[in-house]
Structure formats: C-alpha cells, structure tokens
Amino acid sequence: MADGIVAIGECMLELSGRIDHSWRMGFAGDTFNTLWTIRALSSRQNVDYVSAFGDDPFSQEQISFLRAHDIGIAGSPIIPGARPGLYAIKLDGAERSFTYWRSDSAARQLASSAAALAKSLEQRTLVYFSGITLAILDAAGRHTLLQAIAQARAHGAHIAFDPNYRPRLWPDAAAARSAMDEALQVTDIALPTFPDEQELYGDASPEATAQRFQKAGIGEIVVKNGEHAALVSHYEDTFTVAATHVASPLDTTGAGDAFNGGYLAARLLALPPEEAAERAHRVAAAVVQVRGALAPFDILKLAFDL
Numbered sequence: 523m524a525d526g527i528v529a530i531g532e533c534m535l536e537l538s539g540r541i542d543h544s545w546r547m548g549f550a551g552d553t554f555n556t557l558w559t560i561r562a563l564s565s566r567q568n569v570d571y572v573s574a575f576g577d578d579p580f581s582q583e584q585i586s587f588l589r590a591h592d593i594g595i596a597g598s599p600i601i602p603g604a605r606p607g608l609y610a611i612k613l614d615g616a617e618r619s620f621t622y623w624r625s626d627s628a629a630r631q632l633a634s635s636a637a638a639l640a641k642s643l644e645q646r647t648l649v650y651f652s653g654i655t656l657a658i659l660d661a662a663g664r665h666t667l668l669q670a671i672a673q674a675r676a677h678g679a680h681i682a683f684d685p686n687y688r689p690r691l692w693p694d695a696a697a698a699r700s701a702m703d704e705a706l707q708v709t710d711i712a713l714p715t716f717p718d719e720q721e722l723y724g725d726a727s728p729e730a731t732a733q734r735f736q737k738a739g740i741g742e743i744v745v746k747n748g749e750h751a752a753l754v755s756h757y758e759d760t761f762t763v764a765a766t767h768v769a770s771p772l773d774t775t776g777a778g779d780a781f782n783g784g785y786l787a788a789r790l791l792a793l794p795p796e797e798a799a800e801r802a803h804r805v806a807a808a809v810v811q812v813r814g815a816l817a818p819f820d821i822l823k824l825a826f827d828l
Contacts, residue, residue: 526568527648527790528596529557530667531655532629533573533588534622535580537610538814545610549587550815551629552654552686555776559783559805560650561593562819563826564790570596572642574632576604581628591819596642599635604628611775611814622690624658633663636670643674648786652684656701657691664701672708682711684782687718695722706738711789713782716747728753732760744785744799746778752803756795763799766807776815781806784826801826 531553538546554571561569571593575581577600584606585595607624632655633639643649649671656664675681685702692698699722706712712735719731728745732755735743745753751762784805788798808825809817 525645525647526570527557527560527564528570528572528643528646528650529553530572530632530649530651532607532624532627532658533571533584534607534609534624534627535584536815537608546814548814548816549584550776552684552779553650553652555779555815556650556684556783556786557593558591558816559780559822560787561591562822563784563787567647567790568594570594570642572596572598572632572639574599574601574604574628574630574634576600576606576628577602578605580606597638598642599631599638601628601631604631627658630658630663633659633666636666639666640670640673643670643679645677646674646679648682648790649674649679650682650786652686653698653702653705654686654688654691656705657688657698668704668708675708675710680710681708682713682782682786683709684713685718685722686715687722689721698722703738706735706740709740711742711786712740713744713746713785715778716745719745742795744795746781752799754795754799761796763796763803766803768807768810771810773813774810777806777810779815780809780817780822787826804828
C-alpha cells in the first residue's frame with residue numbers, strides 16, 4: 523500500500539541578510555521548501571526528503587533539523603567528504619537576489635545509487651521534483667532519476683513536477699528544454715511558472731503554457747504567475763484563480779514553492795483543484811510576510827485553513 527510523500531532535490535544552507543548587516547543561517551531549497559509546506563499541512567503523512575548529504579557538521583545539523591520537524595531522509599546516501607551547497611539572500615525591499623556556492627554540493631550525487639534511489643521512492647502516494655533537481659545532476663544522473671520516478675509512477679505514485687527553470691544551472695536552453703520535456707513524460711501534476719516558461723519556450727501567455735503541457739499528456743496543470751491569477755487546467759476544465767493580495771510583502775523568497783506545497787497538500791486531502799489553488803495562494807501570501815523561505819508551521823496552517 524502506498525505510504526507517504528517524498529520530494530527530491532537539494533536542501534542548502536541559507537544565509538539571510540539582515541538590516542544590521544548580520545546574517546541568519548537556515549536551510550532551504552526549492553523542493554525542500556515545498557515539502558516543508560506539505561509537512562506543515564499534512565501532519566498524518568509520512569514525509570521524506572530524498573537527496574544526498576555530506577558527513578560534515580553542517581550536513582549533520584541539516585539532517586537533525588529535518589528530523590526535528592518529522593521529515594526523514596529515506597535512503598539518501600551520506601557521501602564521505604562532501605558538504606551542502608550554500609546560498610546567500612540580499613534583499614532590496616521585498617525583492618531578493620541570490621549568490622550561490624553549490625558546484626560541489628553533496629546533493630549532486632543523489633542519483634549515485636540507482637538501487638537506493640528506487641528504494642526511497644517505493645510505495646509512495648506522491649513524488650515531487652523540479653527542474654532544479656534535474657539541473658544539478660549530470661546526464662547519467664538525470665537518466666537514473668527519471669527511471670526511478672517512472673518506476674514509482676508505474677507502481678501507483680502520483681508525480682508532481684515544477685520545471686523551475688534557472689538558466690545559470692544549465693549549459694544552454696536547448697539542454698534544459700530536452701531535460702524538461704523528458705520529465706513531462708513521467709508527470710501527472712505540472713506546476714510551472716509562466717515567466718520561466720516564457721523565457722525557456724517563448725510561450726505567449728499562461729494559456730499557451732497550459733496548452734503545451736496538455737499536448738504532453740498532462741491532465742492537471744497549474745500555471746503560476748506571481749501576484750497575478752493562476753491558470754488551472756484539470757482535464758476538460760480550465761479556469762483562473764485570483765492571487766491573495768499582500769499590500770506590503772516582506773520577503774518573496776519561496777513563495778512559489780509554498781504555493782506548490784499548499785496546492786499539493788489540498789489535493790492530497792481530495793479537495794477540488796479550484797479550492798486547492800485558492801488555499802495555495804493564501805499559503806504563498808503568508809510566506810511573503812516572513813523572512814526567509816520557510817514560514818513557521820502554525821502560520822502556514824492558519825493560512826491554509828482560513
């Protein structure tokens with residue numbers, strides 16, 4: 523019987539700049555941020571983060587942080603001598619810029635054992651990954667990952683995918699498009715962001731993005747568009763769901779990831795797509811009113827249950 527939720531990717535050390543020029547260290551990364559939100563909203567689910575970790579003190583602290591919040595690491599390998607990736611956030615008002623140190627992060631070896639990866643994805647209700655998950659792997663690693671995901675899907679898991687295109691992580695746009703298109707072949711729920719899709723594919727509108735995903739055979743699509751309405755396509759139905767307005771956002775880091783987590787948590791509760799998107803917008807609005815990518819569980823839960 524299927525048991526629980528898994529997200530696959532890279533959880534990094536996050537340094538958040540403060541007004542007084544001091545820094546706060548936390549843990550974040552796109553798929554981890556989404557899983558964090560799902561964990562907050564799905565307290566009865568078994569939740570694991572599948573990655574690869576080092577054996578240094580920061581990696582040990584990272585794993586302890588996950589476990590303290592009831593997030594396991596399944597069969598993720600511990601790589602001797604490896605360490606986590608790192609990024610720093612600089613804020614200009616509520617908008618943020620990022621500097622990364624991740625070229626040798628342990629997470630790039632998350633597909634180093636095909637058997638361990640497949641075991642981590644066994645008997646899952648939901649498997650979630652992103653274009654960043656794909657981008658940090660070499661071609662062989664991506665092949666191993668997508669094979670494991672396809673196998674999990676064949677055994678009943680629903681697969682959710684956010685393309686989350688980041689040009690700096692790819693050698694060129696053609697390589698990114700090739701990997702993304704391959705990922706769509708194993709996807710049940712797609713959660714793209716329109717500006718990313720416009721940049722990578724030249725889509726003229728969110729409707730064009732949804733149509734392209736429909737042609738790939740995906741039945742459930744949510745096209746995010748920042749502070750604008752999300753476009754939801756669920757088989758024969760297509761509709762828009764207005765975003766929750768925030769007059770003075772504090773920090774927009776992780777808003778899209780939190781939207782994904784809110785949407786998937788609602789769908790896991792069998793809520794219809796329109797209500798799921800409404801709740802997801804509220805969760806994203808809550809996240810932009812706190813510093814950093816991770817909002818406290820109680821804040822996320824309150825927004826989801828309004």
